[in-house]
Structure formats: C-alpha cells, structure tokens
Amino acid sequence: MTEPAWLTVLTTTDSEEKARTLARGAVDARLAACAQIPGPVTSVYRWQGVIETGEEWQVLFKTTAERYDELEAHLVAAHDYETPEIIAVPVVRGSERYLAWVSAETAPAATP
Amino acid sequence: MTEPAWLTVLTTTDSEEKARTLARGAVDARLAACAQIPGPVTSVYRWQGVIETGEEWQVLFKTTAERYDELEAHLVAAHDYETPEIIAVPVVRGSERYLAWVSAETAPAATP
Amino acid sequence: MTEPAWLTVLTTTDSEEKARTLARGAVDARLAACAQIPGPVTSVYRWQGVIETGEEWQVLFKTTAERYDELEAHLVAAHDYETPEIIAVPVVRGSERYLAWVSAETAPAATP
Numbered sequence: 001m002t003e004p005a006w007l008t009v010l011t012t013t014d015s016e017e018k019a020r021t022l023a024r025g026a027v028d029a030r031l032a033a034c035a036q037i038p039g040p041v042t043s044v045y046r047w048q049g050v051i052e053t054g055e056e057w058q059v060l061f062k063t064t065a066e067r068y069d070e071l072e073a074h075l076v077a078a079h080d081y082e083t084p085e086i087i088a089v090p091v092v093r094g095s096e097r098y099l100a101w102v103s104a105e106t107a108p109a110a111t112p
Numbered sequence: 113m114t115e116p117a118w119l120t121v122l123t124t125t126d127s128e129e130k131a132r133t134l135a136r137g138a139v140d141a142r143l144a145a146c147a148q149i150p151g152p153v154t155s156v157y158r159w160q161g162v163i164e165t166g167e168e169w170q171v172l173f174k175t176t177a178e179r180y181d182e183l184e185a186h187l188v189a190a191h192d193y194e195t196p197e198i199i200a201v202p203v204v205r206g207s208e209r210y211l212a213w214v215s216a217e218t219a220p221a222a223t224p
Numbered sequence: 225m226t227e228p229a230w231l232t233v234l235t236t237t238d239s240e241e242k243a244r245t246l247a248r249g250a251v252d253a254r255l256a257a258c259a260q261i262p263g264p265v266t267s268v269y270r271w272q273g274v275i276e277t278g279e280e281w282q283v284l285f286k287t288t289a290e291r292y293d294e295l296e297a298h299l300v301a302a303h304d305y306e307t308p309e310i311i312a313v314p315v316v317r318g319s320e321r322y323l324a325w326v327s328a329e330t331a332p333a334a335t336p
Contacts, residue, residue, distance in 0.1 A: 004316065006199070007316070007317065008199070008201065009317075012260070020154065020156070020165070023154075023156040024156055024163055024165075027156050027157060027158055027163055028158075028163055033157065033158075034155060034156060034157035034197075035155070035156045035157075036124070036153040036154070036155050036156075036168070036170065037153055037154040037155075037156070038150055038151065038153045038170075038262055038263075039150075039151050039152070039153075039262065039263050040263070041260040041261055041262045041263075042244065042247075042260070042261040043258060043259070043260050043261075044244070044247040044248055044251050044258060044259045044260075044261070045251060045257065045258035045259075045329075046251055046252075046257075046258075046329060051248055051251055051252055053244070053248075056260070058260065058262075062197070062199070065317075068317050072317070072319055075319075076319060083319075083321045083322055083325050084319065084322065085258075085286070085319075085322050086318055086319040086322055087230070087232070087286070087315045087317070087318040087319075087322065087323075088315065088316055088317035088318060089201050089232065089313050089314065089315060089316065090201065090202065090314065090316050091199045091200065091201060092116065092119070092200055092201065092202050093119065093121075093177075093180050093184070093199070093200035094198055094199040094200060095184055095187075095188060095195075095196065095197075095198040095199075097195045098195055098196065098197050098198055098199065099199075101195050105157075105158060118311070120311070120313065132266070132268070132277070135266075135268040136268055136275055136277075139268050139269060139270055139275055140270075140275055145269065145270075146267060146268060146269035146270075146309075147267070147268045147269075148236070148265040148266070148267050148268075148280070148282065149265055149266040149267075149268070150262055150263065150265045150282075151262075151263045151264070151265075174309070174311070201313050202313065202314065203311045203312065203313060204228065204231070204312055204313065204314050205231065205233075205289075205292050205296070205311070205312035206310055206311040206312060207296055207299075207300060207307075207308065207309075207310040207311075209307045210307055210308065210309050210310055210311065211311075213307050217269075217270060
C-alpha cells in the first residue's frame, strides 16, 4: 500500500456550536472538502487518575494528504483544547468522481 | 502493510429511508456483511462558492476488498446523488471470528 | 506505509449501558486512552437468511498497535455477543501531542 492521497480527519470538541465553527472554518479555508458532525457522543477517558465521562461533538473532515499539515495547524489554532484530538485515517478506495471532487475543493484558490 | 483484505465503506445520503434502502440493498446482494446507520449528521460543504449546511445520513458498510468494486458500482447505481460520497478505509486488525463472518457473508451465494 | 503505531478500534453492542461498560473497562485497564459512544445506530445484517434491522451502540477506542491484542482479548471476554464486531483502522497522521497522550495513557501502569 502506498501513501494514501486522501484522508478522513477526526477532531472532537465540547459543543455543537464549536463543532460547526471548526467545520465551517476548515471548509472555508479549502483545507477540507466537507465535514460531517454526528450528534453528540459520550466520551470516556482518564483525567488525573479518575475515569471521566462527558458529552462531546465529533467533526469528520474529508481532505487530501497534501493538505493535512495545514488542516492540522488550522485546527490546533482554532481549537480551545490544550491537546485536541486530531487523527487521520487513510482512504484506500473510493469513487473516482468523489475523490476528484475532494481534490478540487481542497486545491488552494487561484489568486485573481 | 500489505493490501488490506477488509474495508469499511462510507456513503452519505439525504434521508433515513434512503440510507436504509442503501444498507439493505448492499447486504441483500451480499456486497456487505452488515451496515450501520448512525443518526443524522450535519454536513458542511461548499456549493457554488457558498458554504452550505445540511442534514444527511451516513451508512457504514463492512465488506471485503474483493467485493469493493461491486459494492461501489451498486451504490453508484442505487444512489440519487450525482457525485455520492463513497470512500473506503482499511481494516488492519480485527477479531478473527468477526472477519471470517464478514468474508462468509459477502461470498457470492452458491448457485443451486 | 509502515505498520501504524496507533489505531482506532470499533466494537458494537446492544445497549447504551453495555457500551459504557465496555468503554470504561478498556480505559480503566489502560487498553485504550479514550472511547467515544455515538448515539444508537441502526444495524442491518443477514440472520438465518433474512435481512434483520436492529438498534445497536458503537464504541470507538483510540489505542496503540502495541496494545491491540490485549484490547481485543479484553473486549471478547467482556462482550456478551458470540461473534462481536472488533475491527481496527490505522491512524496514519495525527497531532503529535494527542498521539503522545494516547501512548502515555495506554502504557501499562508502573508497579509501585
């Protein structure tokens, strides 16, 4: 398997409004072709030795491997968590038309 | 990492009924062992230069790499979007029993 | 692409309470750094030749490849399905801080 050309990138935040802002910001900056926000998820994690449970909101971006570093930098800057979840999973197959759309939508806008 | 033998395949449509039809059709045709439909997701994307937000329904299929091309062709034909999202992510580890079940359920039915 | 060092691992069960128990058990045992439980999903699958539809709950774990085998064994033991879904997808990119946190949280606890 060679380096995948497309990725899905997942981040998580603590309100629907922040999830929408992260989604919109990345699509607006052409760092992702689209983003999907499922309903709230229950997160389970350890904090200072105790297992905590909280409600969070995921955002799933579709982008190219080429744009990943810029998307990550954008999310880190836009996020208000100290250590936000940002993980990318490879897209190894896909409809050619859809993947071409992802590439086109994430191409840096031509300067006029 | 070699070519993965199993995949999860994600598509998105604009109603729960259509999501159920896509799920049922692929499982019925043995192109996926199972499909999961989360609740509605909020989709954010650019359309004619404007950022749009809409409600959509995801369908997540579990299948083999061997059956991917047929599943994709089935989804493209069954879908009413012009450029439907169809992306596949590799399964690199998994319970042996479960993956054997996915393979068995997606094996073409023997002709009597 | 080399063997990924981090994974997301998905399992599914039939109640929210069981999903929370699976999530909490794996995090407590340091077999996953965190787990997310989306709302219920509609599952579509074939059972004894008939297509069935049911409500299930997914649990998505974040862990290291190193801890995968132990996480799988834990889930198989904790699960009450005969053939539970346990599948892992590779994390190929991610924020360095977040991935370091996943590694730290899943490191076996030092014996005092």
